[in-house]
Every structure is written in C-alpha cells, then in structure tokens.
Amino acid sequence: MSIVVKLDVMLSQRKARSKDLAAYVGITEANLSLLKQGKVKGVRFDTLMKICEFLDCQPGDLLVNEREDGVQG
Template sequence: MAIVVNLDVVMAKKKMSASELAARVQITPANLSILKNNKAKAIRFSTLEAICKALDCQPGDLLAFEDEDKK
C-alpha cells in the first residue's frame, strides 16, 4: 500500500500505550491494531482528528506516501 501509517512510531515518541490511546480515542483495541499494523483500507477524519488530539501531532506525522513504482 502506498500510504503508510506511522502510528506506532508516534505512539513510541509520545510514550503512549495502545490501550491508553484506544481509550482516549474511543475505538476498540482491535481497530487501533489494524491502523498500527498498516492493515486499514480507510480511516475516518473524525478518528484521525481524535488520534491527532490524543497524541498532540499532525496528520502528516501519522501518514506517509511511499511510491511503490519507485521501489
């Protein structure tokens, strides 16, 4: 997938556990795991906003584009 989710990196920098983030964002730990492991096909803007608020970061800190054609 060309869009990479760097959620685990940002969580480590902010020293926040997955269970704490899931509780703050009010999503299930299973759904958070799907995001963390780059298995998600989509993310709602409301979820992205809640994650950014909880981690005090920007969407660009969480998402990156990697051109698969240039690999």
C-alpha cells in the same frame, strides 16, 4: 505508491500506550492494531482528529505516502 501508517513511531516518541489511545479515541484495541498495521482501507476524519489530539501531532506525522522503491514522496 502506498500510504504507510507511522502510528507505532508516534506512540513510541510520545511514550504513550495503545490501550490509552484506543480508550481516548473510542475504538477497540483490535481496531487500533489493524490501523497501526496498515490493514484498514480508510479512517474517518473524526477518528484521525482524535488520534492527533491525543498524540499532539498532525495527520502528516502519522500517514506517509511512500513509493514502491521505498522513497517517500
């Protein structure tokens, strides 16, 4: 199983820009890009909270547990 980051989907749905999100959260655009690509080993709860505040969503809207066969579980 793996955790899939759906940040790009939520940004698109909210018609928000990565640059604005990064500024709001207080992280670099490069770090936000790594997060969007799922290339980070972890994310701080306060960072996740700020992302959810900006996008008006829940953590479960951004992070999905997906099985190897592509089924969400």
